[in-house]
Amino acid sequence: MPPFYHLIVTDRHLKVPIARQISNQIVNLIRDGVIVPGAALPATRSLADLIKTNRKTVVRAYDDLLSQDWIEALPRRGYRVKQDLPVLKPRSFQPPNKFAAVTEIPPAVAANEDIYALIRTTVPEHEIIVNDGMPDHRLTPVHDMLRELRRQADNISLARSMYYLDDGGAPTLKAATASFINSSRGLNVNDRNVVITRGAQMAIFLAVSLFVKPGDHVVVTDPNYIFADESFLHAGAIINRVSVDAEGMVVEELEDILQQRKIKMLYIAPHHHHPTTVTMSAERRLKLLQLINKYDFYVIEDDYDYDFHHENRPILPLAASGHGGKIIYVGSYGKLVGPTVRMGFLIASPEVVNQVNRLKRLIDLKGDTLMEYVIADMIVSGALDRHIKNTNKIYAQRRKLFSHLLTEYLDDELHFEPPQGGLALWVKLAARHDLKQVMRRAGNNGLHLLGSFCLDPDNPHGNSIRLGFASLSDEEIAQVVEVLRTVLK
Amino acid sequence: MPPFYHLIVTDRHLKVPIARQISNQIVNLIRDGVIVPGAALPATRSLADLIKTNRKTVVRAYDDLLSQDWIEALPRRGYRVKQDLPVLKPRSFQPPNKFAAVTEIPPAVAANEDIYALIRTTVPEHEIIVNDGMPDHRLTPVHDMLRELRRQADNISLARSMYYLDDGGAPTLKAATASFINSSRGLNVNDRNVVITRGAQMAIFLAVSLFVKPGDHVVVTDPNYIFADESFLHAGAIINRVSVDAEGMVVEELEDILQQRKIKMLYIAPHHHHPTTVTMSAERRLKLLQLINKYDFYVIEDDYDYDFHHENRPILPLAASGHGGKIIYVGSYGKLVGPTVRMGFLIASPEVVNQVNRLKRLIDLKGDTLMEYVIADMIVSGALDRHIKNTNKIYAQRRKLFSHLLTEYLDDELHFEPPQGGLALWVKLAARHDLKQVMRRAGNNGLHLLGSFCLDPDNPHGNSIRLGFASLSDEEIAQVVEVLRTVLK
Structure with missing residues (x-):
């Protein structure tokens, strides 16, 4: 029975009789x-006690409800709400039409609806x-972490x-994050530069x-x-877009924009660009640093994948160079430890x-x-470094196998540039394949492609999708390629 | 050694010789x-390999550095950065003065600096x-939760x-939250009305x-x-304030404002008002519901303390009545389970x-x-209900003891209205005591008063502070009163 005492309030000053109230x-x-069909009502004496009135008044109220056919009296079992009432919708959270309960969705976000629909499957x-x-x-050191949690x-x-x-x-x-960042990324920061967040x-x-x-x-x-993009749109920003080619962001286009108007912020993932996985060339990086030091704008440097590099050495973050406090460097512990860990960090000047x-x-x-505390312990004890080293080896093998099989069996159907690191390939389908259809048909074959994608036919990166290989065993990689062959041939 | 390869980029097209670059x-x-005093530099051959130049060029570069006194050569141990360099500050995250790294703090927030300074001790x-x-x-069922986590x-x-x-x-x-809310609070919602958050x-x-x-x-x-307040200020809102008296928010003042101008949102904790602990009277609640249905504005109903009620029955939330989808109801699992659990919920119309x-x-x-998953299991298994029942008993006893001792020994020094529930008292000091001084002196005596407070001498609630009793054992409660006696007499 819902605790509906206090919902019934009587007022002697009103003209309406108490029983009718x-x-x-x-x-x-x-x-x-709030009271559902079939629910028992309190006995008249209990309700009278609860709402501090006399029992006869409650009896009159129940008689009223009986005569209106809302409730029925069952022998020896008291009163209950009738079962066969017309279906009642809960009203309390139903907005009447005149009240705009929904804020407007910016058009750029509405265009992402397709993506949302897919990734929530x-x-x-x-x-x-x-x-x-x-x-x-499966590689997350869950039980080690549970031991430390305990x-x-x-x-x-x-x-x-x-x-x-x-x-x-x-x-x-x-403190542990500062030391981890300094030793792995060549920064020179301390705990006053660090914010721990729920993910990057x-x-x-x-x-x-x-x-x-x-x-x-x-x-x-x-x-x-x-x-x-959506974070910027939520803040009410006007978004300017610059191209990405084989050397990463085209910095000349950024410079053009900076010369034309005041820019508040740049968001960039120079190491493994998202979604294309391209790493920015050294020249572009230097040029970008010059622009950062010449013009007044903030930079979010998203280095979500820094620790996963394969053949090549990692490229140090932009934030490791002089940038006058303008770079806000962000990264993720979840990527390092495992997807159940939702933790990231932000590195910036103490003022920021x-x-x-x-x-x-x-x-x-x-x-x-x-x-x-658990993650701090993993850093200080060296367990995190070992975990990164071990998983990196496994992920490099998986990338090699996946790249090999895709090239071997699907070279005519798709194209990708082997990335210098990271946990995904950015795969462009041959023009005769429609990405959305491919995704749908793969889904029907038990293969769910949930990575970020670009459909825009006018974009050089159109008809492309991220295929994350790190979470797939060798056997699963073979199955993925098998299904893709069925779907693409 | 910091991984500073890739930070050194050479360019043959520049007029500056490569070694000097x-x-x-x-x-x-x-x-x-990035390279600290005393750090070893790579051997000339290694650096040459790393940056893809020939060894002689690196030798010339190191000679250059030797002659400029930046580095020194140690017999058999190679080159290292000199120890006795003038102290170098990390520059990368230091903003030059011309660049405004800090956004403006709204004045109302700046006024809270005192509070922040104290609660971060x-x-x-x-x-x-x-x-x-x-x-x-100490009452959190940590080990039960760890078992379920495992x-x-x-x-x-x-x-x-x-x-x-x-x-x-x-x-x-x-789903479990919807059922918990329905059975405890008389709402009628399902999983489509629920968002799980990190705390209320x-x-x-x-x-x-x-x-x-x-x-x-x-x-x-x-x-x-x-x-x-700060959430509203962050959103750029203009805040209108209405008084709180012994019956809670003075709804007539709200009505005056609603008649004068368009209001977007009301924030209210009708059950145990924060910080004053006052519960809104039935008349005021009805009147408020009428206003909600008459005018177009959203309401955040913060019911952070709903499940902790002592003598009286809990008052059902405003959200349990018809409100046309305008109420957004928020609460906290952390309050119910224990402070290490950072989880809350938001209940609203499916559109919202x-x-x-x-x-x-x-x-x-x-x-x-x-x-x-762990919290869901606690709800479904009934463990949460039992935990609430058990802790509620303990907290009611602690409230009784604390109220009794304060009245017994400090009746002339302070005043409080016994709240109908919740986990804190709202205590107003006699005018001759200065709250800030009392807090400081208590701190010096090992008693840290970290609750919300109101200093404003023009506010009827000025010179008052929240004293949370739930986290104190009987012995600690006695000690608290003892120190307060020392400080206040």
């Missing part, structure tokens, strides 16, 4: 779906998912720290929300990571970090402190 | 702090924290679900960000939950939920799915 309110509760366990380029959940669960100062506000993450993880996406959202105001111009590549922390608190008063 | 860039790396383990009204971490860690479909996007939380927890704060932020645009007028109480999910994805692509 009660019966009217019960009708409304039934109409609103639920996939049966025996079917294969090719994702956007995520690590293999150990930290009894850590009293950790538990007590939940009584304070968050200042950008657990101090132990902020939150880091992007925080940076965009903090600096970009409605009407500000920003620059992204074409195509671009869609959730960066203070503002980011302030905004982050509005979104998330406190992070997942327990898990933050 | 190399030495200049190494100087810059030292100046930028770190407290030694043997000292006592009186927080804003959080549950006791069980879910091997759940393959859970792990694979990390490869899809999030649609407002794990389906199992969305994220729910507030999402609702505010979605609907409030710069220049929109909103209404809050005075005083108000500061992070709701769809938009909230879209925005939530920009902030947090995916929730903490593992923990979401």
Whole structure:
């Protein structure tokens, strides 16, 4: 029985008799779906006690409801709401038409509806998912992490720290992150430069929300990571797009835009561009650094895939060079440890970090402190470095196998440039294949292509999709190629 | 050694000799702090290989650096950066003054700096924290939750679900939340009405960000939950404040404002108002519902403390009545389970939920799915209900003891109205005591008062602070009163 006491309020000053006030309110509760058809009503004496009136008044109210056919009296079982009422819809959360419950969807976002529809599909366990380029959940050191979680669960100062506000993450993880970033990426930062976030996406959202105001111009590549686009659109930004070729973002196009108008922010993934996987050439990187130092604009450098490099050495982030505090560097622990870990980081000047922390608190008063201690322990003990090294080897093999099979069997149907690293290939279908149809037919064959894609026929990167290979075993890779052969031939 | 290959880029087309290009860039790396004093440099042959030049060029570059006194040659150990360089500051994240790295802090937020300074204090383990009204971490069923975590860690479909996007939380927890809300709060919702968030704060932020645009007028109480205020300020809202008296928000003041101008949103905690703990009277609630149905504005109903009620029955949320989809109802699982659990929920019409999910994805692509399964299991198994019942008993006893001791020993020094529920008292000091001084002196005596407070001498709620009693054992409660006696007498 729903606890509907207190929903029935009587007022002696009204002209309506108390009994009728009660019966009217019960009708409304039934109409609103709070009391459902078939539900028992309280005995008259209980309801009288609950709402502090006398029993006779409740009896009159129930008689009223009986005569209106809302309820029925069952011998020895009291009153209940009739079963055969016309189907009642819950009304409380139904907006009447005159009230605009939905904000407008910006057109650029509405165009992504197709993508959303696909990536939200639920996939049966025996079917294969090719994702956007995520690590293999089977390689996540879950049980090591659980052991550490268990150990930290009894850590009293950790538990007590939940009584304070968050200042950008657990101090132990902020310090460990600074040391991890310095030794792996050649930066020179300390804990005051670090914010721990729920994944790299939150880091992007925080940076965009903090600096970009409605009407500000920003620059992204074409195509671009869609959730960066959407973060800018949410902030009310005007998006300018520059091309991506085999050397990464075409910096000359950025310079043209900078000469024409004030730009507030650039979003770029120079290492393995998303979605195309292209790594920016050294010349372009130097040129970009010059522009950053010449013009006043912020840069979000998204280095989501830094630690996964195959043959070549990694290219140091832009943030490792002098940039006058203009670069906000973001990355992901989830990519390193496993997809169930939702944690990332943002590296910036202390002034920016203070503002980011302030905004982050509005979104998330406190992070997942327990898990933050676990990740800090993995960094300090060296377990994270070992895990990266081990998984990198496996992922390199998978990339080799996948590239080999695609070239061997599907060379006429699709094309890709072997990326220098990362966990996905960017595959362009031959013009005679329609990507959307291919995705649909693959789905019907138990192969779910859920990576980012570009359909735009006018874009040199059109008819292309990211195929994440890292989460696929060798056997699964062979099956993927097999299904693609069926679908493409 | 930092991996500074690729930071050194040579260009044959420049007039500067290659060796000088190399030495200049190494100087810059030292100046930028990427290469630190005392660091070893690569052997000439290795560096030549790394940057694809010949060894003699590198030798010339190193000679250059030797002659400029940047590096030194150690017999048999190669080259290293000199130890006694003038102290070099890391430059990369230092903004030059001309570049505004910091956005403006709105004045209303700047006024809260005092509060921030206090609540971020770190407290030694043997000292006592009186927080804003959080549950006791010692009562969190941590080990039951770890057992369930371990069980879910091997759940393959859970792990694979990390490869899809999030649609407002794990389906199992969305359904369990709907059923929990319906049975405890008299709502009539299903999983399509539910968004799982990282704490109630994220729910507030999402609702505010979605609907409030710069220049929109909103209404809050005075005083108000500061992070709701800050969320509105971040969105660029103009805040209108209405008073709170012994019956809660003064609805007549709200009506006056509604008659004067278009209001976009109201933020209200009708059950246990934050910070004052006052519960809104039935008349005021009815009147507020009438206004909601008469005027077009959204309402965030924050019911952070619903499940903690002492003597009286809980008052059903406004959201349980007909409101045309205008109420966005938010609550917290962290309050119910324990402070280490950072999870909350938002309940709204399906149209609003769809938009909230879209925005939530920009902030947090995916929730903490593992923990979401654990909480869902606690709801379905009945463990959550039992936990609430058990802790509620303990918290009611603590409230009784704390109220009793405060009245017994400090009746002349402070005043509070016993709240109908919740986990904190709202205590007003006698006018002769200065709250800020009291907090400072208590801190010096090992008692850290970290609850929300109101200093404003012109506010009837001025010179008051929230004293959270739920996280204190009986012994700690006695100690708190003891220290307060010392400080206040």
